[in-house]
Amino acid sequence: MNQQGGKPTGHEDDWWGQLYGDAEDAGPSTAPDSLDDRYASAADAVNRPDTVPAPRSDPDAPAREAPAFPAGLPRPPGFTVEPAPVPVEAPAPGSAPAPGSAPAPVPAPVPAGEEPPPPPAGDRPARALDYVGAGPPTYDPEPTALPPADPDDLGDLVADTVLDGARYGTATVRAVSLRGDSARYRGEPRRDSLLTARFGTGDHALLLVAMATGARATPGAHRAAAEACRWIGRAVGRSHEQLAADMRAGRRGDLKSGLHRLTGRSLGRLRASAVEQGVDPEEYAAVLRCLLLPADPECRTRVFFGAGAGGLFRLRDGEWQDIEPRVTDTAGEPVVGFGSPPAETPDGDRLTMDLGIPTPPSPYEPAPEPPREPFRFRASVARPGDTLLLCTSGLADPLRGEPELAAHLRRRWSGSGPPGLADFLADTQVRVKGYADDRTAAAVWET
Structure with missing residues (x-):
C-alpha cells in the first residue's frame, strides 16, 4: 500500500475520505504516524455515534449500510460493528398463540356448589390461603x-x-x-x-x-x-x-388399664402441685x-x-x-385424680383415698359433684x-x-x-x- 503525507492512496482512498473527508494531513500533531495508530483511529471513527447514519423516517426506503473495512487492510482485533437490535413485540391479550407453540390448557369450569376434583397423587396444591369460610377473621x-x-x-x-x-x-x-x-x-x-x-x-x-x-x-x-x-x-x-x-x-386390655393408671397418676400429681402452690385445683x-x-x-x-x-x-x-x-x-371410669383430690403428693406421700362420696359443707346444702373427665x-x-x-x-x-x-x-x-x-x-x-x-x-x- 502506498502512502502520501499520511493519507492512503489507490482503492482505499474512497473509504478514508468517508471517515476523515478530503482534508490534507497537517502533520504529526493532527494525524496518526503509524499504521497501528491509523487502525485505532479508523475503529474509533466507525464506532462514534455521529458517524453512524440516523435511520430514515421512510420505512420503505432501503437502509444505509455502515461503511465496510477496506479490502486491502487486515481487520484489527476487536474491530466490530454491532447490528441494530430487532424489536420483538409481545402478543396482545386474547390473540392466537405463535405458530408451533401449544396453547395453554384451560381448566374445566366447576359447577356452583361443588368442590373441585382432588389433585392427582403426588401433586400437592399450592397453599395460598390465609383463611377459609364466609369472611376474614377478626384478628391479624x-x-x-x-x-x-x-x-x-x-x-x-x-x-x-x-x-x-x-x-x-x-x-x-x-x-x-x-x-x-x-x-x-x-x-x-x-x-x-x-x-x-x-x-x-x-x-x-x-x-x-x-x-x-x-x-x-x-x-x-x-x-x-x-x-x-x-x-x-x-x-x-x-x-x-x-x-x-x-x-x-x-394386648389391648393391658394397654388400656396401664395407660388409664398413668394418666390418673399424672393428673393427680398436677392437682397436688396446685395444693402446694396454694392455687385452686380447678384452675x-x-x-x-x-x-x-x-x-x-x-x-x-x-x-x-x-x-x-x-x-x-x-x-x-x-x-x-x-x-x-x-x-x-x-x-x-373417671380418671383418678381428675376433679378429685390426688392419691399422693409429688413426694410419694399417700393421701386419703377419695371414694367419690361428696361431703356436704352443711346438713342442709349438699355439695355439688366435682367435675370428672x-x-x-x-x-x-x-x-x-x-x-x-x-x-x-x-x-x-x-x-x-x-x-x-x-x-x-x-x-x-x-x-x-x-x-x-x-x-x-x-x-x-x-x-x-x-x-x-x-x-x-x-x-x-x-x-
Missing part, C-alpha cells in the same frame, strides 16, 4: 403483642410457636403448637403445651406425643399444661419397655391427650389415650373419619396411605364446624406424602372466623 394473621415477662423468671416464657417432626419405621410425624389469634392480639401466653419424645433405641423405641391445654382465663394455665406434659412423659418413659411390648403383642388443671407410636416397622398399632376434649381424626381413601372415642367407648382410649391398626391427626379443641372445633377447612386439609394431605415442617405449619394455621384459640396438632403419615 401474625402475632401482635408479646406476653409480659418477669426478669427473675424468664424460664416461664412460652414461645409463640413450637414445631417438631420425625420419621421412624413406616410413620412420619409432624407436630405443631401455635398461639391463637386472640392470645396473640392480647399479649397472653400460649395455653397449649406440646411434648414429643422418644424412649429407647432401635426397633424397641417408643414415640410419645403429648399435648395439654390449661384452663381458660387463669394466670397459670400455660404452666399447668406444661407440667401435665412433663408428668405423663415421665410416667410413659419409665414404663416404655412394657408399653412397647404390649403394643407389639396386641390449675389441664386437658391431656397423648399418642403412642412404636418405632418397630412391623408394628402398625397406634394408641391414643388421655382425658378431656379435643379431636382424633383419620384421613383414609381421601375421606375424613372422626374417630374420637365417645364416652360409651371409654373404660367407664372420663378416660379416653383407642387402639387402631394403621394402613399404608393413612393420615392420623390428633389435636386439641383449638383445631378440632373448626375442623368439625367449617367444611371448607376439612376440604382444604383433605386436598393438601391426600395422596401427596408427608409435608415438610414449614408446609405443615402453613396448613395447620389456616384460620376460620370465630375460632381464635390455641392450636396444637400431631399428624402421622403412613407409608
Whole structure:
C-alpha cells in the first residue's frame, strides 16, 4: 500500500475520505504516524455515534449500510460493528398463540356448589390461603403483642410457636403448637403445651406425643399444661419397655388399664402441685391427650389415650373419619385424680383415698359433684396411605364446624406424602372466623 503525507492512496482512498473527508494531513500533531495508530483511529471513527447514519423516517426506503473495512487492510482485533437490535413485540391479550407453540390448557369450569376434583397423587396444591369460610377473621394473621415477662423468671416464657417432626419405621410425624389469634392480639401466653419424645433405641423405641391445654382465663394455665406434659412423659418413659411390648403383642386390655393408671397418676400429681402452690385445683388443671407410636416397622398399632376434649381424626381413601372415642367407648371410669383430690403428693406421700362420696359443707346444702373427665382410649391398626391427626379443641372445633377447612386439609394431605415442617405449619394455621384459640396438632403419615 502506498502512502502520501499520511493519507492512503489507490482503492482505499474512497473509504478514508468517508471517515476523515478530503482534508490534507497537517502533520504529526493532527494525524496518526503509524499504521497501528491509523487502525485505532479508523475503529474509533466507525464506532462514534455521529458517524453512524440516523435511520430514515421512510420505512420503505432501503437502509444505509455502515461503511465496510477496506479490502486491502487486515481487520484489527476487536474491530466490530454491532447490528441494530430487532424489536420483538409481545402478543396482545386474547390473540392466537405463535405458530408451533401449544396453547395453554384451560381448566374445566366447576359447577356452583361443588368442590373441585382432588389433585392427582403426588401433586400437592399450592397453599395460598390465609383463611377459609364466609369472611376474614377478626384478628391479624401474625402475632401482635408479646406476653409480659418477669426478669427473675424468664424460664416461664412460652414461645409463640413450637414445631417438631420425625420419621421412624413406616410413620412420619409432624407436630405443631401455635398461639391463637386472640392470645396473640392480647399479649397472653400460649395455653397449649406440646411434648414429643422418644424412649429407647432401635426397633424397641417408643414415640410419645403429648399435648395439654390449661384452663381458660387463669394466670397459670400455660404452666399447668406444661407440667401435665412433663408428668405423663415421665410416667410413659419409665414404663416404655412394657408399653412397647404390649403394643407389639396386641394386648389391648393391658394397654388400656396401664395407660388409664398413668394418666390418673399424672393428673393427680398436677392437682397436688396446685395444693402446694396454694392455687385452686380447678384452675390449675389441664386437658391431656397423648399418642403412642412404636418405632418397630412391623408394628402398625397406634394408641391414643388421655382425658378431656379435643379431636382424633383419620384421613383414609381421601375421606375424613372422626374417630374420637365417645364416652360409651371409654373404660367407664373417671380418671383418678381428675376433679378429685390426688392419691399422693409429688413426694410419694399417700393421701386419703377419695371414694367419690361428696361431703356436704352443711346438713342442709349438699355439695355439688366435682367435675370428672372420663378416660379416653383407642387402639387402631394403621394402613399404608393413612393420615392420623390428633389435636386439641383449638383445631378440632373448626375442623368439625367449617367444611371448607376439612376440604382444604383433605386436598393438601391426600395422596401427596408427608409435608415438610414449614408446609405443615402453613396448613395447620389456616384460620376460620370465630375460632381464635390455641392450636396444637400431631399428624402421622403412613407409608
